[in-house]
Amino acid sequence: MRDSADATDSLDAASLEKEADFLRWDDEPDRPREACGVFGIYAPGEDVARVTYFGLYALQHRGQESAGIATSDGVHLALRRQMGLVAQAFTEDDLANLRGYIAIGHTRYSTTGSSRIENAQPFLLDSSLGAFALGHNGNLTNTLTLRDRLLREGETLATTSDSEIIARMIAISPGATFAEKLQHVMPQLQGAYSLVLLTPTELIGVRDPHGVRPLTIGRVQEHWVIASESCAIETVGGEAVRDVAPGEVVVVRGDGHGGLTSYVGNAETLPAACLFEYIYFARPDSSIGGRSLYLARQRMGAQLAAEFPVDADVVIGVPDSATPAAAGYAAARGLPYADGLIKNRYIGRTFIQPDQRLRQLGVKMKFNALGAVLNGKRVVMVDDSIVRGTTIRPLVKLLRDAGASEVHLGITSPPFRWPCYLGLDVARRHELIAARLPNAEAIAREVGVDSLHYLTLDGLIAAIDLPRETFCSGCFTGVYPMPVQMELADRLMLEQEQKLEQVASASIS
Numbered sequence: 001m002r003d004s005a006d007a008t009d010s011l012d013a014a015s016l017e018k019e020a021d022f023l024r025w026d027d028e029p030d031r032p033r034e035a036c037g038v039f040g041i042y043a044p045g046e047d048v049a050r051v052t053y054f055g056l057y058a059l060q061h062r063g064q065e066s067a068g069i070a071t072s073d074g075v076h077l078a079l080r081r082q083m084g085l086v087a088q089a090f091t092e093d094d095l096a097n098l099r100g101y102i103a104i105g106h107t108r109y110s111t112t113g114s115s116r117i118e119n120a121q122p123f124l125l126d127s128s129l130g131a132f133a134l135g136h137n138g139n140l141t142n143t144l145t146l147r148d149r150l151l152r153e154g155e156t157l158a159t160t161s162d163s164e165i166i167a168r169m170i171a172i173s174p175g176a177t178f179a180e181k182l183q184h185v186m187p188q189l190q191g192a193y194s195l196v197l198l199t200p201t202e203l204i205g206v207r208d209p210h211g212v213r214p215l216t217i218g219r220v221q222e223h224w225v226i227a228s229e230s231c232a233i234e235t236v237g238g239e240a241v242r243d244v245a246p247g248e249v250v251v252v253r254g255d256g257h258g259g260l261t262s263y264v265g266n267a268e269t270l271p272a273a274c275l276f277e278y279i280y281f282a283r284p285d286s287s288i289g290g291r292s293l294y295l296a297r298q299r300m301g302a303q304l305a306a307e308f309p310v311d312a313d314v315v316i317g318v319p320d321s322a323t324p325a326a327a328g329y330a331a332a333r334g335l336p337y338a339d340g341l342i343k344n345r346y347i348g349r350t351f352i353q354p355d356q357r358l359r360q361l362g363v364k365m366k367f368n369a370l371g372a373v374l375n376g377k378r379v380v381m382v383d384d385s386i387v388r389g390t391t392i393r394p395l396v397k398l399l400r401d402a403g404a405s406e407v408h409l410g411i412t413s414p415p416f417r418w419p420c421y422l423g424l425d426v427a428r429r430h431e432l433i434a435a436r437l438p439n440a441e442a443i444a445r446e447v448g449v450d451s452l453h454y455l456t457l458d459g460l461i462a463a464i465d466l467p468r469e470t471f472c473s474g475c476f477t478g479v480y481p482m483p484v485q486m487e488l489a490d491r492l493m494l495e496q497e498q499k500l501e502q503v504a505s506a507s508i509s
């Protein structure tokens with residue numbers, strides 16, 4: 001694991017891509033990747049850096065490339081950020097040096113800007129109101145426009161991250177308070193942003209007007225905490241109170257109002273929550289929009305059973321994320337559920353070469369098929385998504401090698417046909433198996449199953465049990481809740497832009 005800025009000084013796009021692959025080649029090679037997790041706490045008298053560390057630990061699934069914590073003692077801000085997992089990024093000494101009573105933290109997976117230490121968060125900036133730190137989960141869709149505007153105004157951008165663009169805009173915006181600054185900046189931002197901000201005396205949470213990424217407010221004893229997911233609040237001994245509303249700014253400070261004040265950051269709200277948070281990304285022990293994700297996933301399995309009633313002997317799920325849905329399918333069909341695939345949870349990030357052959361070997365190293373459960377059986381395997389198809393194909397082969405007589409595949413999402421521009425790393429469109437192949441029959445042939453069914457969008461929405469118009473379904477339909485700059489499909493775009501600018505200025509001088 002590289003851990004210093006000098007490892008990526010070259011802006012050569014190919015080498016940056018290679019490094020990004022190095023870092024993202026972990027144990028789930030064909031899953032969509034979440035962008036980031038954020039956490040914040042305002043708790044006088046508590047070791048807020050340590051609480052934030054464990055909050056980030058619970059959000060590790062949302063980003064594994066870098067982690068950071070910033071604290072305030074009421075006057076000074078301190079920051080520590082490092083490449084790697086939360087457990088690798090901080091030592092006891094680091095936590096001891098992060099003093100204060102307010103903290104924010106961030107775990108990162110890069111969707112805009114490559115994986116390197118300068119892009120790790122929180123960012124620490126100066127502003128007209130003094131220093132502040134910011135952590136961002138999501139992706140802006142008008143990054144290029146905002147970046148050009150900042151550069152024209154004479155601002156210097158130190159990183160290639162859209163999160164820095166938000167931070168710079170806040171830094172230079174007018175406003176007598178940070179809440180006023182945010183009210184000025186939010187109408188200019190398009191895209192997905194769930195933010196935590198730390199000022200010398202405040203903890204601030206912000207959610208974009210579409211509420212694409214989750215953000216939850218909770219209590220730990222009498223203190224306020226803000227986190228990407230409710231599971232992180234419960235992990236540190238707290239209780240979730242409510243979601244931050246789309247377009248809302250919540251400010252925690254020690255000046256009365258029970259400590260928490262709500263502002264309208266952008267009144268033009270049009271909720272478009274990410275469906276994939278419900279299907280796969282968020283932890284099953286979290287709740288979003290008042291819905292338990294574990295129960296929603298069970299209902300997705302039941303809905304799949306209604307749409308895809310296969311005659312089978314046993315139902316298995318691809319561990320661990322599809323387990324609740326597989327149990328829901330089995331219960332709805334009155335079929336036995338079993339663990340047909342055993343996952344090696346410790347193989348972690350062993351393989352670092354991202355070529356196709358090793359990706360397929362990686363699946364074998366990761367899963368073992370249980371012949372005692374599968375031999376001679378007609379199997380329904382439930383999974384939550386197929387991206388490229390590179391994981392599912394070798395999994396099907398494992399089942400057949402273990403003696404399964406038939407393999408039927410049920411997917412608890414509609415076909416993934418379009419990229420995500422809102423904070424998820426999926427794949428480029430030509431890599432998506434459902435965009436490459438014309439229908440489910442062709443995909444079934446390619447991945448080697450006897451039959452295949454994708455849960456319909458109607459079935460998915462019915463399982464979540466919230467109004468359809470409150471969701472984004474861009475990766476299934478190609479219709480996004482906001483305009484997107486298609487160039488953002490390449491998350492290394494900003495490096496390439498920066499390189500072109502460097503070449504241009506070198507040739508002028």
Ligand code: SF4
Nearest residue numbers: 274275420472474475
């Ligand atoms: S495009 Fe898909 S993955 Fe991206 S925010 Fe919308 S629903 Fe979520």
